[in-house]
Amino acid sequence: MNLETDLKAVGPRIRMMMPNLTPLEARVVETVFALRTFDDETSLKEIASEAGVSEAMVVKITKKLGFAGYREFRSAVAQYNRLPTAEMHQELSLEDTSREIVQKVFRTSIQALEETLAIMDIEAFDRAADLIYGARQRDFYGVGGSAQIARDVAHKFLRIGVRSSVYDDSHMMLMSAALLGSDDVAIGFSHSGNTVAVIEAIQLARRNGARTIAITNYNASPLAQHADVVLCSTAQGSPLMGENAAARIAQLNILDAIFVAVAQRDYKAAERGLAKTMSAVASKRKDKFL
Numbered sequence: 001m002n003l004e005t006d007l008k009a010v011g012p013r014i015r016m017m018m019p020n021l022t023p024l025e026a027r028v029v030e031t032v033f034a035l036r037t038f039d040d041e042t043s044l045k046e047i048a049s050e051a052g053v054s055e056a057m058v059v060k061i062t063k064k065l066g067f068a069g070y071r072e073f074r075s076a077v078a079q080y081n082r083l084p085t086a087e088m089h090q091e092l093s094l095e096d097t098s099r100e101i102v103q104k105v106f107r108t109s110i111q112a113l114e115e116t117l118a119i120m121d122i123e124a125f126d127r128a129a130d131l132i133y134g135a136r137q138r139d140f141y142g143v144g145g146s147a148q149i150a151r152d153v154a155h156k157f158l159r160i161g162v163r164s165s166v167y168d169d170s171h172m173m174l175m176s177a178a179l180l181g182s183d184d185v186a187i188g189f190s191h192s193g194n195t196v197a198v199i200e201a202i203q204l205a206r207r208n209g210a211r212t213i214a215i216t217n218y219n220a221s222p223l224a225q226h227a228d229v230v231l232c233s234t235a236q237g238s239p240l241m242g243e244n245a246a247a248r249i250a251q252l253n254i255l256d257a258i259f260v261a262v263a264q265r266d267y268k269a270a271e272r273g274l275a276k277t278m279s280a281v282a283s284k285r286k287d288k289f290l
Contacts, residue, residue, distance in 0.1 A: 008118035010080035012234035016119075016218050017065050019193075025061050028053055032077060039078045044070045105245075112235040112246035113253060119234060120254075128229045129261035131211045132157075135185040138164035139176045141201045142189035145248055149215070150189050153255040160263050161273020173201035180210035187213045191233075191247050193221020202226050215254065217247050231258075 011033075018026055031051040032038055047070075048055045062073035096104065132138055138157070140150035147168035154164045167173045180186055186205035188198040193216040203226050206212045214227035217234060224230045231254055235246035263270040 006118075007076075007079050007083055008115055010076045011236070012115045012119045014065055014077075015234060015236065016220065016232065019218050020220055021061070021064065024053065025057075025064065027051060028058060028061050029065070038074075038081065040075060042074060042078075108236065108246045109249045112233070112250040116233045116235075116250040116254065119232060121231070124229050124231055125254075125257070125261070128213050128231060129258055129265065131185045131213065131229065132162075132187075132258065133262045133265045135211070136183035137180060138162070138185050138187065139180060139205070140164060140166045140187045140189065141168075141173045141176075141198045142166070143168055143195055143197055146189035146191060146195070146198075146215075149248060149251050149255060150187070152252060153259055156256075156259045157262070159274055159277050160270040161276065162262060162270075167201070170197035170200070173197055174204060177201045177204035177208065177210070180205045180208050182209035184210040185213060186210050187215065188223055188227065189215045189251070190221075190223050191217050191251075193218045193223040195223070199223050199226060215251055 014029065018029065021029065028047070028051040032047060035042070035047075035050065044055050044058055048058050051058070059070050062070050065073065067073040067076065093100075140154055142148075142150040147166065150166045150168075154166045157164050165176065167176050177186060184205070186202055188195075188202040190198045193214065199222050202212050202214070202223060206226060206228075211229075212227045213229045213231065214221075214223045215231050215233070216223050217232065218224065219230050219232050224232075233247045233250035233254060235250060
């Protein structure tokens with residue numbers, strides 16, 4: 001294992017577990033990450049006092065997050081906090097100058113990309129690419145910003161002759177899912193993994209025999225639980241931008257990589273599809289100016 005890659009995954013993996021914590025437990029974890037002086041010397045007593053909980057509660061939370069106990073948790077988080085990527089994230093402020101705004105937004109996106117790469121499950125990635133490549137029908141489900149990510153990758157696929165459909169209406173999603181079968185794949189996009197319309201469509205598609213893929217920020221979310229394959233992005237939120245903005249950048253990159261992997265599975269067919277679609281677009285442009 002690459003030690004640096006493993007350390008980069010510490011923050012993301014803890015964030016992905018946050019929905020499984022109670023509000024009090026989540027507050028304790030937030031207290032740790034907000035404590036600038038947190039290091040290998042930070043005592044259990046100090047964290048308990050700072051968060052207003054018992055020492056036993058802190059230990060219980062660290063175990064719930066997958067660590068052997070407080071010491072292992074402290075060591076992992078302290079090392080993660082020392083990574084350059086962990087230092088990239090800075091909270092946006094209403095007093096920020098234009099230069100500071102640009103730097104903070106870009107650094108947050110860079111951090112999201114670095115950490116999403118660190119937690120990427122390559123086996124799941126390959127399986128997703130295989131399912132999309134081999135499918136008869138590919139239906140993408142998403143609402144709001146997630147639908148825009150779906151449209152972006154559907155556009156790329158169409159350019160190389162791989163047909164897919166995008167649905168952002170709950171009724172249309174269900175109608176689509178009702179018509180899918182064992183030769184098809186349904187891909188659900190939801191940052192939180194809690195978007196009811198997307199979850200219901202993925203559930204129905206799966207009941208009808210279709211393979212299902214989830215693109216989400218939380219691998220234990222309801223959407224992820226109903227998917228055959230889960231691809232996770234990760235991003236650290238801020239009061240002004242939330243998590244979605246940076247997560248969107250990471251998800252676009254995941255889908256760009258999926259697009260390339262699908263095209264690679266039959267590169268000659270992708271080339272032929274691209275030639276046909278680009279020829280059609282070029283002819284249209286030529287006609288417009290005649």
